[in-house]
Amino acid sequence: MQSIYDFKVKSIDGQETTLAPYKGNVLLIVNVASKCGYTPQYEGLESLYKKYKEKGLVVLGFPCNQFANQEPGTEKEIQNFCRINYGVTFPMFSKIEVNGDNAHPLYVYLKSKQTGILGTEAIKWNFTKFLVDKEGKVVARFGSSTKPEELEEEIETLLK
Template sequence: MSLYDFEVTTIEGKKTTLEAYKGKVLLIVNVASKCGFTYQYEGLEKLYKTYKDKGFVVLGFPCNQFSEQEPGNEEEIKNFCSLTYDVTFPMFSKIDVNGEKAHPLYVYLKKEQSGLLGSEGIKWNFTKFLVDKHGHVVERFAPATKPESLEQTIKGLL
């Protein structure tokens, strides 16, 4: 199964696959509105606006598994992101990234790029997976890694 085969649901509730992003460099991030790293929405949006016309897309997946830092429903999340950070990159419905109910996309991402010392589990909000134009998960970044620090790596993949 390829990355592009996974079914996802947009934040507006529409079922789709990642096929629409084939041929693009992707940064897939589990996000949250009430996290110490929430400010990273600003950096993610800046990267997206800077490189979207060159084939780069940020994909945001809200998750409430870490200290319940994403308690809102999809409409509340969408409004928060839009009003607070002017987010225009694609956002999806809230998912689990760990455990028995982990979204299949995240099961795949974690297998492709393990974390520190080979651990698969997502440790916190704003863990980032960088995917090249061919759908290969090329790198995983810790939550504390600021989006701005990924710019040169992203440019190298474009």
Template sequence: MSESIYNFEVKNNKGETKSLSDYKGKAMLIVNTASQCGFTPQYDGLQNLYDKFKNKGLEVLAFPCNQFGGQEPGSDSEIASFCQMNYSLKFPIFSKIDVNGKDTHPLYNFLKSQKKGFLGTKDIKWNFTKFLVDKNGKVLERYGSSTKPEDIEKDIEKIL
């Protein structure tokens, strides 16, 4: 069987294992996030996208990561509390992971192999890098940290 995004399992922020096969037939916007980053206000834009498109089949999946400037030092429960208190997030926030290096989560190895970054780079450069996955599990696009969620809206509309 060829490698598919649906083969991966992730842990939610309560430590429970979740299969990405649960998202078959839905588009996904997968984002590595951090609570103490200059891009953290993008949580508002991500929630807006989720509110606007969840009924049309969009899922936003947030994966906290502390690899960039130590900007996500909290525990999974502290991160969840911060996101709820400050941004009232309704989309899933998963357990903290590594997106680069020897302990890279297998999901991120897959995402990076499917869509390279600027000038063909593989590594994630910073928090709030976003991957857009269509309803068939194909990784369509990779967006850098400075791409605001609202700037992705047209790409999302095309695949829903």
């Protein structure tokens, strides 16, 4: 796999696809969860998406239940939760694993391109964020505690 756009993913409603439809956009890829202390970040992610989608930003949410079982629901439950509680309109995908032997290939790729603190690859918690430029290069990684609004400056730079 040479390009981020080649990875096969499944939309939250079960449709097989790739990231190719997002080619040429700035991407913010986030592993999300509905029952986490960071769950209110959905609001900030949606706000970023609404503010910058016309300029080429796409937020991509990947539910993950690997951290303290904080995403136990079905895809339909996750979708409803996000829509009802946070008005989420950005693309969401089927639940995946981000660490371990069953980690989704997209996350294996993301982690290899942008490591965490002290060079570690493992995702530490929900709401880790990867920023991808218009050419598909993974340019930054942010931990769970980084609020979406803190990324505005970097996003604006990439959108130019």
